[in-house]
């Protein structure tokens with residue numbers, strides 16, 4: 213059986229957002245939706261219906277949905293590009309309707325292209341026609357998009373031959389997320405985060421902070437984030453304490469993933485305060501840089517741990533930027549952090565959509581994203597807390613040729629089979645009476661486990677609140 217052990221790695225990297233730093237998904241997604249809706253109504257003249265609260269259609273949201281921008285459709289596809297489920301606006305399409313759009317085999321040509329060359333489609337011209345909503349920053353777009361398509365159809369008397377909504381949504385995303393807008397104050401998204409961080413960000417648990425320090429003792433560690441230095445400093449200071457930089461041997465901000473991993477021409481830039489100030493003249497450990505590339509990063513990490521052929525692990529939540537790309541272009545191992553694996557009560561509706569089926573499967577077939585996880589990561593966890601609970605030298609069952617589901621780890625290392633069915637998809641299994649009968653006890657056991665989990669989380673939250681002050685003290689001492 214394939215095994216994963218942190219002690220097998222020399223260099224260990226972390227993404228920041230939704231990995232080391234977790235967001236309150238419910239609050240941040242609702243806020244992003246409202247900010248984007250306001251922009252589209254006020255600046256782009258879309259229907260005021262967009263401003264209706266997200267809650268009524270919350271079940272329509274799911275991470276990983278794909279937009280077919282020309283047809284006004286929202287899709288789930290398989291790894292080979294077959295359309296598994298589709299909606300036009302908010303209305304789900306019948307099998308016949310799906311066939312009328314994508315042919316009897318339900319193969320969407322752009323989906324096939326995306327499957328065959330993920331990185332080419334990610335940023336190329338096709339990305340204007342096929343759009344992935346891959347993380348919690350763009351998850352609200354599926355509902356915005358579908359409400360806009362519904363409004364257009366209602367105004368114009370039916371389904372249109374083509375739609376041109378995406379450029380407006382893109383300009384909204386640029387408006388709220390452009391890095392300069394954090395300091396300039398023109399993004400309501402950044403302004404709200406800055407004013408109410410406790411509503412949108414979680415404090416990283418003390419056990420994860422202790423674990424990061426322990427890893428740094430024997431490995432060269434790095435934080436590699438797409439966030440600009442000012443925003444990263446704001447969020448990481450909130451979650452990890454003011455001396456968050458000391459938790460890593462190297463910090464790289466505005467890394468421009470996924471190109472960071474394969475475009476070796478992009479230089480590391482020196483940072484002074486929150487400003488980039490030109491290509492770095494020398495690369496040093498224990499410094500913060502902006503941009504850069506994976507090849508030059510090795511020169512930095514070697515200063516802590518000289519190695520000719522280091523084993524490198526990267527841990528992140530974005531399945532293209534953090535998992536697929538480092539795995540395929542650099543040969544690094546990865547850990548996928550997927551919150552959907554462990555549904556917390558608070559965010560359950562947002563993390564588990566009934567109308568789109570499980571994140572990991574759809575109508576009994578594996579989803580595009582679970583195939584990426586199983587092929588390109590060693591293990592998948594819902595949060596770093598799961599890893600921090602175990603000793604550094606713990607051996608986890610991992611994804612490998614011999615067993616495809618052994619790499620999923622929630623708080624309970626062995627996922628009961630009812631959960632496997634739930635995570636990996638088997639509506640068919642659940643309909644089988646024998647399985648249903650067998651599953652009842654397991655379901656009861658799952659509920660019992662969930663209760664234990666809730667209790668554990670509430671104890672953990674209380675412990676986290678009590679120890680934030682002492683954690684920051686100890687970080688300050690280390691500085």
Ligand SMILES: [Mg+2]
Nearest residue numbers: 227229230529
């Ligand atoms: Mg992230």
